[in-house]
Amino acid sequence: MKNKKAQMKIQQTAFMLIAVVIFFALAGMFMVSFKLSSLKEDANLLNERNALLLVTKIAESPEFSCGEAFGGKKVNCVDFDKTIALKNNIDIYGNFWGVSNMEIRRINNFEQEDSPEIECTFGNYPDCTHLRILSSQVVGSDHSTFVSLCRKENYQGEIYNKCELAKFIISYGGDEI
Amino acid sequence: MEEMKFKMNKNKKAQEEMIGFTLIIIIVAVIILVFLTISLRKPNQEVESYEVESFIQALSQYTANCSITYYPDYLDIKDLIKQCSEERICLSGKDSCEVLKETLTNLINNSWQVGEDRPNKGYSFNSTYQGIEVFSLEQGNITLNSKGAAQNFQDLDIYFKVYF
Numbered sequence: 001m002k003n004k005k006a007q008m009k010i011q012q013t014a015f016m017l018i019a020v021v022i023f024f025a026l027a028g029m030f031m032v033s034f035k036l037s038s039l040k041e042d043a044n045l046l047n048e049r050n051a052l053l054l055v056t057k058i059a060e061s062p063e064f065s066c067g068e069a070f071g072g073k074k075v076n077c078v079d080f081d082k083t084i085a086l087k088n089n090i091d092i093y094g095n096f097w098g099v100s101n102m103e104i105r106r107i108n109n110f111e112q113e114d115s116p117e118i119e120c121t122f123g124n125y126p127d128c129t130h131l132r133i134l135s136s137q138v139v140g141s142d143h144s145t146f147v148s149l150c151r152k153e154n155y156q157g158e159i160y161n162k163c164e165l166a167k168f169i170i171s172y173g174g175d176e177i
Numbered sequence: 178m179e180e181m182k183f184k185m186n187k188n189k190k191a192q193e194e195m196i197g198f199t200l201i202i203i204i205v206a207v208i209i210l211v212f213l214t215i216s217l218r219k220p221n222q223e224v225e226s227y228e229v230e231s232f233i234q235a236l237s238q239y240t241a242n243c244s245i246t247y248y249p250d251y252l253d254i255k256d257l258i259k260q261c262s263e264e265r266i267c268l269s270g271k272d273s274c275e276v277l278k279e280t281l282t283n284l285i286n287n288s289w290q291v292g293e294d295r296p297n298k299g300y301s302f303n304s305t306y307q308g309i310e311v312f313s314l315e316q317g318n319i320t321l322n323s324k325g326a327a328q329n330f331q332d333l334d335i336y337f338k339v340y341f
Contacts, residue, residue: 027209034216052227076234107287109239109280146231146288148238155249163240163253165284 051143058097059147059168070150070161078104078168080151084125087133100140101171102133106149106164126151140173226324226339233328233335236284243267243276254280255330262306277312289339291317299340307332 058064059078063086066077083104106129108115120128149166152159237255244251245265252260254277261274281302291297299317303310318340325338 049227052231056227056231074238076231077238107284109242109283109287145228146235148235150238153249158249160249160251161240162251163238165235165239165288167288 048143051141052145054172055143055145055168055170058099058102058170059145063093064168066148066150070163074148074150074163076146077148077150077163078166080104080126080131080149083131083133084120084122087120087131088122090133090135097134097170099134099170099172100136101138101142101169103130103169104133104147104149105130105167105169107166109164138171140171142169142171144169222322223338224322224324226326229324229337229339230326230328232288233326233337236281236337237328237330237335239280239284241276241280243269243271243273245273255333258304258311258333258335259306262309262311274312278314281312281314285314285337286316291339293318297339297341301336301338301340303336305334 056076059076064078064083066074066079069079070077115129117130118124118128120126120131144167147166147168148163150161150163153162154160237253239254240251241254241257242251243257243260244267245260246268248268252273257273257277257280261277265273267273267276285300285302289297289300291299297317298320299315301316301319302312302314304312320340323338323340325336327334327336
């Protein structure tokens with residue numbers, strides 16, 4: 001009788017121990033999965049930030065940046081006149097930037113729904129919607145940043161600065177850089 | 178009589194043990210629930226965004242269709258906000274605030290398309306000059322998650338937030 005009672009007690013303790021171990025294992029698994037998911041999120045954010053920094057770095061390079069040509073130092077500013085001229089000599093640069101596509105898309109200051117897409121050339125400049133700087137095949141994912149797209153304009157013989165809003169887009173697949 | 182008393186005592190002890198065990202389970206469950214609600218509850222998350230920062234910078238340099246002194250001395254958005262705070266009229270006869278509203282609305286709507294079925298649910302724009310609000314704009318849904326940035330140009334502050 002006494003033996004049976006002791007056995008019951010031992011069984012009770014064993015069950016309790018098993019339950020405690022299972023509980024801690026589940027809690028541990030929950031914590032690990034929670035940590036891993038936040039790590040993935042952090043990695044994605046870092047990748048996105050790196051891509052954005054790369055676009056900005058290219059947009060701010062001497063080949064594109066406004067410098068002080070438009071009255072003082074402007075940040076995130078692309079010289080449209082310089083860029084259209086660069087497009088004609090882009091073959092010299094080869095794979096200098098390590099990206100498969102480089103494009104500037106103007107953002108209009110009017111309601112636009114189905115406005116036609118017109119690629120910028122020397123012939124239609126500046127009455128166009130986008131400028132493809134590199135003409136190679138687009139490979140990889142797109143990353144973009146907002147830039148100020150400035151050019152010199154003529155008003156009754158007087159030259160003035162006109163800056164618009166645009167998106168500077170690059171595409172790269174990761175292995176180019 | 179003695180045997181009955183012993184049996185009753187034993188029953189009472191077992192009941193006490195059961196109550197204790199139940200209490201422990203309830204306490205542990207409450208602790209777990211509190212822990213889970215704290216760890217899973219998402220606070221109002223606002224992320225500082227480099228993309229929004231570049232947008233404000235580029236937007237502030239935009240040449241608006243308003244000139245106050247002579248043609249072609251067109252104002253950029255920064256100066257237009259200042260002129261709007263002083264209720265100045267453009268040479269074209271249009272109110273500077275009207276030009277500012279029209280320009281900003283179109284530029285923001287064309288840059289950040291918002292909607293229920295889009296990644297961006299809404300946005301809010303705010304500009305203050307010398308601490309006084311000059312122009313603000315809000316569109317779409319204001320959600321708990323947002324990315325935003327603020328830029329300071331001496332007396333002028335521009336805030337822009339995109340909700341997703």
